[in-house]
Amino acid sequence: MDINLLIETAKKARENAYTPYSNYKVGCALLTKSEKIFSGCNIENDEIMSICAERVAFTKAISEGEKDFECILVLGGKEELQYTSPCGYCRQFMSEFCNKDFEIYMYYDNDKMDKKTLGELLPDSFRL
Numbered sequence: 001m002d003i004n005l006l007i008e009t010a011k012k013a014r015e016n017a018y019t020p021y022s023n024y025k026v027g028c029a030l031l032t033k034s035e036k037i038f039s040g041c042n043i044e045n046d047e048i049m050s051i052c053a054e055r056v057a058f059t060k061a062i063s064e065g066e067k068d069f070e071c072i073l074v075l076g077g078k079e080e081l082q083y084t085s086p087c088g089y090c091r092q093f094m095s096e097f098c099n100k101d102f103e104i105y106m107y108y109d110n111d112k113m114d115k116k117t118l119g120e121l122l123p124d125s126f127r128l
């Protein structure tokens with residue numbers, strides 16, 4: 001896995017974030033087990049239907065037939081990058097497609113990075 005490629009992909013995606021309300025721009029890069037990368041950015045709406053970068057990347061990948069995921073890298077902030085981790089809704093969404101070992105990288109503040117597993121971020125997901 002080329003972590004630098006994921007960082008650059010997420011940064012480029014972040015440039016496309018549509019955030020007229022919060023100005024909090026997020027980009028991400030989702031790596032599949034088949035080694036494809038799907039990017040995502042957050043897209044706000046003045047109603048309640050904003051969508052996070054992570055779910056954009058997942059829905060792009062799934063709509064292209066991908067269902068097996070290796071890891072995701074997330075970065076975001078208003079101006080400078082600040083620590084940004086997936087929201088609860090995205091964590092639950094990921095748990096539909098990823099096991100507890102799925103790795104989530106959070107890149108921030110000029111080359112700082114944190115890595116957590118989905119199991120750490122969502123130890124007890126909702127299941128029917």
Ligand SMILES: [Zn+2]
Nearest residue numbers: 052086087090
């Ligand atoms: Zn989210």
